[in-house]
Amino acid sequence: MFPTPDLLLSQFIDEWNAGRRPNVREYLRRVPEGAARDELADAIADWLAVAPTPELDAAARAQIRAEPVVQRVFAAAGEDAGLWPQVLPGLREQAGVSVKQVASRLVARFSLGKGDEARTADYLRQLEQGELDPTRVSRRLLDALGELLGASAQTLTDAATFGQGLRPAAAGGTLLRAEDPAQPWVAADFAILADAALEPAPPSLDEVDRLFLGGPEG
Amino acid sequence: MAARGAGDADAMRRWWEELVITIFDRMDGLVGAAHKGRLDDEEHDRAVSLALSRFTFNLIHTFEGVSMGELVNATKTLANFICMDVQRSSMARRTVSLDHGWDADDDGGSSSAWEAAESQRRFALDEHARDMDAFREEAMTHLSPRQREVVDLTFQGAEIEEICDRLGLTRDNAYQLRSRGLRKLAQLLRDHEDAS
Incomplete structure (x- = not known):
C-alpha cells in the first residue's frame, strides 16, 4: 500500500518547515510513476512557490555548499x-x-x-x-x-x-583614479600596441573560424 | 552590483554564493517537481546547474526592480523551462516565457544595487518575506475557514500532529485540508502574478 500524495505532501512540508531539507526526488520515488506521482510533484511545486524560506543553520548552509552540483x-x-x-x-x-x-x-x-x-x-x-x-x-x-x-x-x-x-566590471577610468604617475603605464601600453602594429596581419577568418570565433554576429 | 562596478569582486561573489545557498533547496526541489522524477541524477544536476546559471544571469542583469517574490515565481518558471530543455519530450507543461517576471530594463545602470552586498541580500530576503506575507494575508481570505486554520498553522511551522491536536482533526482530514488549501493558494499566486 503506497502512501497518499496528501500524506507525503504533509510530511514534506513538516520537514521543510523544520529546516531538515527534504529531497523532492526521494519523495516522488515513494509513489508509483503515473497520476499519483504527478499529483505529488504538482503539490510540492505549489508548496515551494509559497513556502517560507526555512531558517538554515550554519551546518545546513555548509551542507548545501558541499553539494556536488553547488561546488561545480x-x-x-x-x-x-x-x-x-x-x-x-x-x-x-x-x-x-x-x-x-x-x-x-x-x-x-x-x-x-x-x-x-x-x-x-x-x-x-x-x-x-x-x-x-x-x-x-x-x-x-x-x-x-x-x-x-x-x-x-x-x-x-x-x-x-x-x-x-560574476566578475568585476571592466575598469574604465582606471588611469584617472591612479595615484602614481600614469606615464610609464601609458608608455608601456603604447609599446605593446606599436609591436602589435608591426606584426603581419593574422590570416582572415574562414567560415568555420567565423562560426566558432567570430562572436555573436559571426 | 556596485561591488561589481567598483571592482569588489569578492563581495559580489560572497553575496551571490550566499543567495545561491539560500535558494538552492527551493530551486533543486522545483526542478525535481518539474520533471516529476523522470530525469536521472546526472540530468537532474545538469538541469539544476543550468537553472542556477539562468538565475544568476537574470539576477545580475535584472535584479533591480525585481522583488524576491517574483524571483521565487520566476525560479519555478525557469525550472520548468530548463527541464523542457533537458528532457523536452517527456512532459506536457506550461510553455510560458522564460523571461516572465524578469522584465527590468538592462540599462547598465544597475551598479548601485551591488552596494553593501550582505545587507542587500538580507533586505532582499526580507522583501520576499514581506511580499509573501502580504500575498498570503489577502489570499487566505479565499480559503474555507477550516482550510485557513490548517494552512495558517502550517505557515507558522506547526507539524501535522500539532494541527490535528489543536483543531481536533483526524490525520486524513488534516492532510486533505492542507493539500487543498495550498493548491488554492498556489492558484491564487499564479493568478496574482498573471494579473501583475
Missing part, C-alpha cells in the same frame, strides 16, 4: 568557459551523438566543405574542454548546437556567459 557551479563561476565544459558533453551524450557526428551535422547545416569536418570537431572538443571562450561562438552556431543537443540557444548563452557575469 561555484567553480565554474570563475572560469572563462562558464558552464560549457560541464553541460555540453552531457547534453551531447544525452542526445546520443559523438563529437564527430555533431561536426558532420554542422558541416552539412552550414554547407561547409567535407574537409572542414576535422577542424569543426576540433573546435567542438576545445569548447567541451573549456579551451575556447564560448562567448566567441556565433549566434547561428548557437542555434544549430541548441537544435542538435536539445537545448535552447538562450540556455547555452547563459551557461556560456555565466562566469563572466
Whole structure:
C-alpha cells in the first residue's frame, strides 16, 4: 500500500518547515510513476512557490555548499568557459551523438566543405574542454548546437556567459583614479600596441573560424 | 552590483554564493517537481546547474526592480523551462516565457544595487518575506475557514500532529485540508502574478 500524495505532501512540508531539507526526488520515488506521482510533484511545486524560506543553520548552509552540483557551479563561476565544459558533453551524450557526428551535422547545416569536418570537431572538443571562450561562438552556431543537443540557444548563452557575469566590471577610468604617475603605464601600453602594429596581419577568418570565433554576429 | 562596478569582486561573489545557498533547496526541489522524477541524477544536476546559471544571469542583469517574490515565481518558471530543455519530450507543461517576471530594463545602470552586498541580500530576503506575507494575508481570505486554520498553522511551522491536536482533526482530514488549501493558494499566486 503506497502512501497518499496528501500524506507525503504533509510530511514534506513538516520537514521543510523544520529546516531538515527534504529531497523532492526521494519523495516522488515513494509513489508509483503515473497520476499519483504527478499529483505529488504538482503539490510540492505549489508548496515551494509559497513556502517560507526555512531558517538554515550554519551546518545546513555548509551542507548545501558541499553539494556536488553547488561546488561545480561555484567553480565554474570563475572560469572563462562558464558552464560549457560541464553541460555540453552531457547534453551531447544525452542526445546520443559523438563529437564527430555533431561536426558532420554542422558541416552539412552550414554547407561547409567535407574537409572542414576535422577542424569543426576540433573546435567542438576545445569548447567541451573549456579551451575556447564560448562567448566567441556565433549566434547561428548557437542555434544549430541548441537544435542538435536539445537545448535552447538562450540556455547555452547563459551557461556560456555565466562566469563572466560574476566578475568585476571592466575598469574604465582606471588611469584617472591612479595615484602614481600614469606615464610609464601609458608608455608601456603604447609599446605593446606599436609591436602589435608591426606584426603581419593574422590570416582572415574562414567560415568555420567565423562560426566558432567570430562572436555573436559571426 | 556596485561591488561589481567598483571592482569588489569578492563581495559580489560572497553575496551571490550566499543567495545561491539560500535558494538552492527551493530551486533543486522545483526542478525535481518539474520533471516529476523522470530525469536521472546526472540530468537532474545538469538541469539544476543550468537553472542556477539562468538565475544568476537574470539576477545580475535584472535584479533591480525585481522583488524576491517574483524571483521565487520566476525560479519555478525557469525550472520548468530548463527541464523542457533537458528532457523536452517527456512532459506536457506550461510553455510560458522564460523571461516572465524578469522584465527590468538592462540599462547598465544597475551598479548601485551591488552596494553593501550582505545587507542587500538580507533586505532582499526580507522583501520576499514581506511580499509573501502580504500575498498570503489577502489570499487566505479565499480559503474555507477550516482550510485557513490548517494552512495558517502550517505557515507558522506547526507539524501535522500539532494541527490535528489543536483543531481536533483526524490525520486524513488534516492532510486533505492542507493539500487543498495550498493548491488554492498556489492558484491564487499564479493568478496574482498573471494579473501583475
